[in-house]
Amino acid sequence: xxxxxxxxxxxxxxxxxxxxxxxxxxxxxxxxxxxxxxxxxxxxxxxxxxxxxxxxxxxxxxxxxxxxxxxxxxxxxxxxxxxxxxxxxxxxxxxxxxxxxxxxxxxxxxxxxxxxxxxxxxxxxxxxxxxxxxxxxxxxxxxxxxxxxxxxxxxxxxxxxxxxxxxxxxxxxxxxxxxxxxxxxxxxxxxxxxxxxxxxxxxxxxxxxxxxxxxxxxxxxxxxxxxxxxxxxxxxxxxxxxxxxxxxxxxxxxxxxxxxxxxxxxxxxxxxxxxxxxxxxxxxxxxxxxxxxxxxxxxxxxx
Numbered sequence: 034x035x036x037x038x039x040x041x042x043x044x045x046x047x048x049x050x051x052x053x054x055x056x057x058x059x060x061x062x063x064x065x066x067x068x069x070x071x072x073x074x075x076x077x078x079x080x081x082x083x084x085x086x087x088x089x090x091x092x093x094x095x096x097x098x099x100x101x102x103x104x105x106x107x108x109x110x111x112x113x114x115x116x117x118x119x120x121x122x123x124x125x126x127x128x129x130x131x132x133x134x135x136x137x138x139x140x141x142x143x144x145x146x147x148x149x150x151x152x153x154x155x156x157x158x159x160x161x162x163x164x165x166x167x168x169x170x171x172x173x174x175x176x177x178x179x180x181x182x183x184x185x186x187x188x189x190x191x192x193x194x195x196x197x198x199x200x201x202x203x204x205x206x207x208x209x210x211x212x213x214x215x216x217x218x219x220x221x222x223x224x225x226x227x228x229x230x231x232x233x234x235x236x237x238x239x240x241x242x243x244x245x246x247x248x249x250x251x252x253x254x255x256x257x258x259x260x261x262x263x264x265x266x267x268x269x270x271x272x273x274x275x276x277x278x279x280x281x282x283x284x285x286x287x288x289x290x291x292x293x294x295x296x297x298x299x300x301x302x303x304x305x306x307x308x309x310x311x312x313x314x315x316x317x318x319x320x321x322x323x324x325x326x327x328x329x330x331x332x333x334x335x336x
Contacts, residue, residue, distance in 0.1 A: 035102065035104045035122065035124070035126045036122070036123050036124075037084075037119050037120075037121060037122045037123055038081075038102075038117060038118075038119045038122060038126050039117070039118050039119065040102065040109060040111065040115065040116070040117050041115060041116045041117075042111065042112075042114075042115050043095075043112060043113060043114020043115050055072055055073050055074045055077065056071070056072045057069060057070070057071045057072075057145065057149060058070045058071075059145045059146075059149075060137075062143055062145075065141045065142050065143070066139065066140070066141050066143070067139070067140055067141075067143040067144075067145055068137065068138070068139050069137070069138050069140070069145050070135065070136070070137055070138075071134075071135070071136050071137075071138060072133070072134065072135050073098075073130045073133070073134045073136075074130065074133055074134075075098075075130050075131060075132055075133050075134075076129075076130060076178060076181055076182065077129075077130045077181075077198070078127065078128065078129050078130070078181070078191055078194045078195050078198065079127075079128055079130075079195070080125045080126060080127045080128065080191060080192070080195065081117075081119065081122060081125065081126045081128075082122070082125060083122045083123060083124050083125050084121035084122055084123065087144070088120075088121050089120070089121075089140055089141045089142050089144070090118070090119075090120045090139075090140065090141045091117075091118065091119055091120075091138060091139070091140045092116065092117070092118040092138070092139040092140075093116060093117040093118070093136055093137070093138050093139075094115075094116045094136060094137045094138075095111060095112065095113050095114065095115045095116070095134065095135075095136050096113060096135040096136055096137060097113050097133070097134065097135040098112075098113065098130065098131070098132040098133050098134035098135060098136075099111065099112045099113070099130075099131040099132040099134070100128045100129060100130050100131055100132075100134055101128065101129045101131055102117075102126060102127070102128055103127050103128070103129065103190075103191055104126075110131070125191070125192070127190070127191025127192070128191075129185075129191075151244075151246060154244065155199070155202075155203070155247075158203055158206050158240065158241075159173060159202060159203065159206070161206070161209045162205055162206050162208055162209055165208060165209055165211075165213060165216055165217075171293075172205075172289055172290075172293060173201075173202045173203075173204075173205070174202070175289050176201040176202065176204065176282065176285050176286060176289060177198055177201045177202040179201075179285045179288075179289075179326070179329065179330070180197055180198070180200075180201035180278075180281050180282055180285045181194055181197060181198055181201070182329045183281050183284070183285060183322065183325050183326045183329050184197045184278065184281055186325040186326075186328060186329055187277065187281070187321070187322065187325050189277070189278070192249075193249075193278060196249035196250050196253065196278060197253065197278040197281060197282075199241075199247055199249075199250035199253075200249075200250040200252075200253030200254055200257070200278055200279070200282060201253075201281075201282050201285065203237065203241065203247075203250060203254060204237070204253070204254050204257050204282050204286065205233065205237065206236075206237040206240055206241070206254065207232070207233035207234060207235065207236030207237025207238070207239075207240065207254070208233045208236075208237075209236075210232075210233070210236040211229060211230055211232070211233050211236075212229070215229055215230055216230075231258070231266050231267065232267070234254055234255050234256070234257060234258055234266070234267055235255060235267055237251075237254040237255070238251040238252070238254045238255035239251075241254055249278075252276055252279070253276055253278045253279045253282060254279075255267070255279075256268075256270060256275050256276055256279035257279045257282040257283055257286065258283070259271075259274075259275045259279060259283070260283075260316065260317045260318075261275070261280070261315065261316060261317060261318055261319045261320075262315070262316045262317070264316070264317075265317075272319075275319075277319070277322070280318070280319040280322045281322055281325075281326075283317070283318060283319075283322075284310060284318050284319070284322050284323055284326050285326060287306075287309070287310065287313075287317070287318070288306050288307075288310060288326070288330070291305065291306040291309055292306045303330075307327060307330075310323050310326070310327065311323065311327075
């Protein structure tokens with residue numbers, strides 16, 4: 034159990050039901066206290082801050098769903114009716130949502146608006162890409178989901194999975210600075226147009242670096258078009274020089290691009306995409322990441 038964190042578990046008869054979306058709602062605010070309700074989709078990761086970053090009081094009650102608290106190799110499962118509280122943690126506490134979750138949080142000092150502003154900034158970045166490329170919205174959600182599961186299979190810890198989530202969802206945010214005539218061109222790009230298109234990782238990284246909590250995600254965005262053999266862009270990095278989170282996004286991005294219908298291509302079958310990943314493992318893609326990803330989609334009949 035994480036030091037400084039108190040956890041209470043419910044009776045086995047506690048109700049378990051599922052919610053469908055991720056959202057946050059302020060219910061009550063009175064002086065130094067606030068009560069908020071959060072809905073978080075299964076597969077997401079979140080954390081409670083350590084005392085050096087946030088020293089207030091937090092009490093969380095799980096209304097529906099299930100999550101796992103991780104402390105190194107120790108995992109604690111929590112279900113509806115469980116509660117968590119602390120007043121200052123010596124280190125961050127990380128959670129994975131196992132079933133669509135609804136929880137109530139009581140906190141002091143109030144923090145809802147700080148969190149809400151950060152979320153709104155992220156969504157604004159994502160919407161700006163959607164406005165330029167109609168295919169992007171579903172693509173980004175699929176990438177985030179599959180990237181997290183692949184990162185879990187590779188053993189990435191809590192904070193890196195959270196950074197991977199941001200990096201995967203926002204990997205193409207730099208395309209807002211690419212001219213529409215290039216971004217939505219149905220035919221092949223000219224050499225000059227490719228030069229501009231290949232700037233989008235740098236554009237995106239520059240945008241994300243402006244937000245302190247997105248600095249690690251910025252590095253993922255910058256490197257997601259680097260190839261394992263050094264033939265990618267923008268820096269020609271190779272192998273372990275490329276952050277593993279970016280190597281994950283590269284594989285998942287390629288799979289989704291092959292299996293999705295775009296202005297310039299007809300969607301290919303899942304088997305064709307798997308064949309391409311295997312063929313390019315060791316050149317374009319990290320073979321270890323390809324193996325992890327294939328094990329993930331092999332278990333997912335919806336992909």
